[in-house]
Structures are given as C-alpha cells and as structure tokens.
Amino acid sequence: MTTTPARTGSGTSSATIPAAGSPELADTIELLGLVAQLEHVAFARLAADSALAPTIEQRLELSRFASAAVERRDRVLARITEIGGDPVAAVRQYDDVLDDFDARTQPGSWWERLLKAYVGYGVADDFCRLAAEGLDEGSRAVVLEVLDDASHAELAVAELDAAGSADGVLTARLALWGRRLVGEALGVVQRLLVQRPALVRLVAIGSANQSTSPDAAPTNAPTKLFGELTAQHTRRMSRLGLTA
C-alpha cells in the first residue's frame, strides 16, 4: 500500500479505476473475482476444519476465522460492484479453481489439514498479491488489505510448531507433505496462467511496475513469479522448522 514513484509514474492504469468497458477493467474484475473466490473457499474450508477440530477452543477459533473470510470476501465483492462489475459473475468463473488441488491433496490427519491450508492459501495469496501489483490503486489496496489478514496462518504456525517440535517422525512426514502441496499449488498457478491471459497481463504490469530497470522484458514475469512463489514457500516452511 506504499506508493513507490515507479508505480505512480509508470503510465499504466494503476492510479485510477480503469474506464468502463476497457480491457483493463475486465482484467481487474477477473483478478478480484479470483481473490473473492479464494476467500469463499477459505470460508468453506475453515468451517469444515472447525467441524473436525479436536478441541472446542479450536472449533470456536476456526469458526471465527471462517467468519472473517466471509467478511474479507464481501469487501472484495463490494469493490467489484464499486467499479461497475457483477460480483456473482466474477466469482462464478472461478467456481472450480481449487477442485483439482483438493482432489489431489486429501489430508490424512489434522496436521496435514492445517499444513495444507497454510501452504495452499500461502501460495494462492502470494500469487494474488503479485498479480495485484498490476491493478489500479484502489483495487490493489483492497486486495492487499484482505490478504494481509493472516490470522489463520498464525494459528497453523503455532499448532504445527508445537506439535512438530515434539515429534521427529511427524516433522519428516509434514516436510514431505509440504513438498507435495507446493508442487500441486504451483500447478494450479500454472494452469491459471495458461487459462487466464488477464492474470498474465496483470502479473506482467506488476512486475514492470516493480522492476528497478524499467526496460526489463515483461516476458520474464512468469519466471520471476514462480521464483518468488517458491522463495515465499521456503520462508513459510522454515517458520515451521520444516525443510521446503
């Protein structure tokens, strides 16, 4: 949310709401739709986690996180309405965005479930954060604000850390699970980039806006993107004392 000179001076559409009917507006609504859908999926998963959590304290806490995800999703939907989009249509296009991911990564235990949320949401949030760099100021602010609310990650870290440090076998198993999760999560991002040129454009604009050398080829954006997603994942796993 800090405004760098490169960003405001770049001549892209990042400072104002894109004009009605413009391709930039359509791209913006597409990313906002993805973020809203991911928050909705987070709600559904956190609610299911709440039902399965081993203790009542966790059930209460996870239901609050689920409720917060609804609130975040609705902030994004409100932004879509504000810039003239149809929020339901924007969300609908991503209806099955994590279905494959979910089918391939069925957690076998409560810890695997927690790690899946932490790693899966982590990669998705990082991707949206990077793509949001290509948005107008107001939309970007909404996305970054929404993604900054990382309370669920904190719970996952606290619980996994407490469990893992006492159990070497669990740690080794979770490290392996983390590698499978990130592989599948990066696969989701890859498919999104193939299917959604809008997201590729936003990542490229964001990458150019952030670049220190203004004439860096935007075609490098995807490579840079996967580099950053992987680096963030490694950082995230090491917070848990797990090898990425």
Add this chain to the structure above:
Amino acid sequence: MTTTPARTGSGTSSATIPAAGSPELADTIELLGLVAQLEHVAFARLAADSALAPTIEQRLELSRFASAAVERRDRVLARITEIGGDPVAAVRQYDDVLDDFDARTQPGSWWERLLKAYVGYGVADDFCRLAAEGLDEGSRAVVLEVLDDASHAELAVAELDAAGSADGVLTARLALWGRRLVGEALGVVQRLLVQRPALVRLVAIGSANQSTSPDAAPTNAPTKLFGELTAQHTRRMSRLGLTA
C-alpha cells in the same frame, strides 16, 4: 425485552446477575451454554448448506448467515464470561445436543434441508426463548436479542414458499417431513428437560413470571411449554402454506 411489573416484582432473581456460586448462576450459565451451542451448530449447518446450495447467490447468502451465527454465539459467550462463567465449559456440556436429531432427520433434498433448519432451529429457538424468561434481565436480553435475528428463517420461507406454491407433490411431501421434524425436535426438548433440571427450573420461573394468575402451579410449566412449542410450529408451517 419489555419489563412487565410481574417480572421485576416477582421476587425471583430476574432483575440482577445471580450471586457468584449460587444455583441460579449455574442455571443461567447452563441455558446460555445451550444457546451458544445451538448458534454454533447453526453456524456449522449454514456453512454446510452454503457448500451444497444450488446457486452462487445462495452460497454467498448462506455463508453470511453462518458468519452471523458465529457473531451471535460470541455475544452469548461474552455474557457467560461477564457473569463469571467459563464459556468453553458451558458449551462443552451440550456438545452432542443435536446429534440424535441429526442422525434421525437426514434430509433427502435441498428443500428438506431448508425445512429442517427452519423447523429445527424454530423449535430450539422457541424453547430457549421460553426458558430465558427465567433468567436475570441482562442475560435474558442477550438471549432474546440473539434469537430475534431471524434472517435465515426469512430465506427458508421465501425459497420454500416459491418452490412449494408451484408444486403440489412437493408441498405434500414437505408437510409430512415437517411433521417428522417437529416430532423429533420436541423429543430433543423432552430429553433436555429430563437430563437438565436447570432448564426445568428456568422454564418454571419464566412460566410463573409470565402467568397472569400468580398462584398457578409451576408443575404445569412443561405441559404449557409443549403447548406453546406446538402452537409456534403450527404458525411457522402455515407461513409456508404447509399443514402442521
């Protein structure tokens, strides 16, 4: 929430917070625990409904209702803390309160699911409302406020009404389903009254407070209770154009 002279002048503990360690306080916490648990169950059910809803609009709406149930539950938990109780312990004792009911009333369609929530929550809410008449002023206000938020019922009514009026077979099937649901729901209340003397005491106090003839025998309270629960159910079904 209106204060009748009978209530404040009745000499019961309804006007102030019951003293620490008193049986009245324990009874109060027991009812508040039940209300909080019912709201938590409502959250879990609404979240599951959201995942199963046929349209995206319904999914979004139901997730908002789920989120509102969390907020209502937390208001009740806050009241428990305020009067010196342990909210987690209060909720824990009702952990399986609706398990039997759920096992016996597996809905076979989206409409049966909606009606189950409408009828099931309806009876539970009415019971808590009546028992709340035996609480101190502040606790009663919290319970009645929480139970007054009937937005989910409105959705159920609107949807069931729209569907039912166009389909005579569905109407007949739902009327039958409603009768099974209310039978099971009243069974839950009956078991609660057998297992929870605290709730019987609160219903009796509430019934005496509300009675126009002050020397009416409090032993009539359960009979009166089931009469009122049945009357409310009939009213609710007729709002849907269904025979109770």
